[in-house]
């Protein structure tokens with residue numbers, strides 16, 4: 001339930017709660033933690049003071065993606081598991097609908113909700129991520145619902161109970177093959193679910209202590225032809241795998257898993273030849289496939305790859321000028337991470353408010369994405385890139401072994417968790433990057449990112465806005 005905040009003496013005049021029967025909004029946001037945080041930050045911005053806003057999600061609280069893996073093996077305290085609740089983040093003068101959007105009609109700016117309501121909007125932000133489920137691999141949910149002693153772990157951020165069940169992921173391996181599986185791109189967890197080297201470091205120690213057989217192996221299976229889509233990171237990861245005996249199996253899609261009398265069996269299909277093979281295994285860590293939500297495919301807002309078809313610089317829809325997207329659901333060749341979505345947040349905030357004010361959408365997303373690389377239980381590195389997989393200045397900036405790698409690992413765990421905590425806390429702030437004050441953006445013709453890369457303004461401006469500019473000049 002949405003509750004009114006406390007009014008402290010001397011504070012600003014509290015805005016009255018929104019009329020519960022309101023169904024016509026200026027701004028509607030549909031999605032998860034990124035949209036809830038965005039609603040909170042928009043509420044703090046004086047440009048939004050008179051807007052009627054609604055936030056719609058079928059969940060009221062989320063598992064912090066950046067803390068997930070760290071919590072599994074107690075690098076991060078379990079207490080840090082969840083985001084703030086949506087109702088505590090968002091003040092009552094905006095509407096919260098905790099339900100699903102069942103139908104979107106982008107041409108008429110309307111949508112239908114699973115609770116039977118129909119609503120309208122002037123601008124819409126989509127941050128619905130992926131439909132990500134172990135149901136998409138036959139037999140996987142039976143393992144998932146079974147005891148953790150079955151040694152098959154599903155990496156899904158749907159519920160906090162999973163964090164306890166997945167405690168032994170990658171630990172409990174004394175012999176045979178351990179599968180670490182990443183699904184076809186685009187998917188939830190791209191660039192952050194490569195745990196094979198972490199698992200190998202545990203296995204290596206177990207072998208030294210005679211706790212695991214000499215022939216026990218970690219294998220990385222994926223239908224993709226890479227570990228990371230970012231070529232730099234991919235090369236580093238492949239070299240590490242070759243050095244450390246992690247077998248990499250590209251081009252194999254996981255179709256089903258089952259347990260026979262003698263062993264567990266995974267059925268893989270070769271993505272090129274269509275051939276299927278049966279592979280015995282002892283343990284597995286599986287990131288299940290991701291699909292686009294059907295209501296977005298039906299709405300015609302997606303590109304040929306099934307992603308919300310936005311301009312990658314402004315995050316504004318290429319056709320529907322009043323639709324913006326954030327997070328995993330955006331189109332384009334990139335690595336989809338939560339840290340990347342945090343960087344997109346001020347861009348979408350500024351551009352959607354500018355659109356509502358009839359101004360130029362001049363905030364430019366540089367494509368920043370960050371991938372924590374877990375090379376061992378206590379050492380790691382970080383990869384980061386911008387659009388076109390252009391490496392950032394901080395990309396892979398520490399050695400992969402030794403004291404500096406260990407220091408970086410601890411820094412990375414703490415920094416990522418704190419970034420997520422600050423982003424979705426109860427504190428009412430202006431949001432990233434400055435939190436105390438809103439980000440300001442240069443006019444497009446002075447934007448350094450565009451200038452340096454010689455990106456034409458026509459590649460950034462929405463066709464409708466460009467047409468309006470031409471008409472006003474004539």
Ligand SMILES: Cc1cc2nc3c(=O)[nH]c(=O)nc-3n(C[C@H](O)[C@H](O)[C@H](O)COP(=O)(O)OP(=O)(O)OC[C@H]3O[C@@H](n4cnc5c(N)ncnc54)[C@H](O)[C@@H]3O)c2cc1C
Pocket residue numbers: 030031032033034035056057058059062065066067068069099100101102127128129130155156157188189190192193287293295326327328329336337338339340341370372
């Ligand atoms: C195992 C794993 C580990 C990861 N680790 C990291 C990490 O260390 N660092 C990192 O940066 N990223 C990590 N990620 C990636 C991160 O989880 C995603 O990038 C991030 O969650 C994307 O945020 P989002 O808001 O786009 O989508 P989501 O977080 O998936 O949220 C989408 C929300 O939209 C809601 N929704 C969907 N459809 C509807 C509808 N029709 N109506 C209403 N609501 C709807 C859903 O309920 C959901 O709450 C990890 C992912 C996985 C799977």
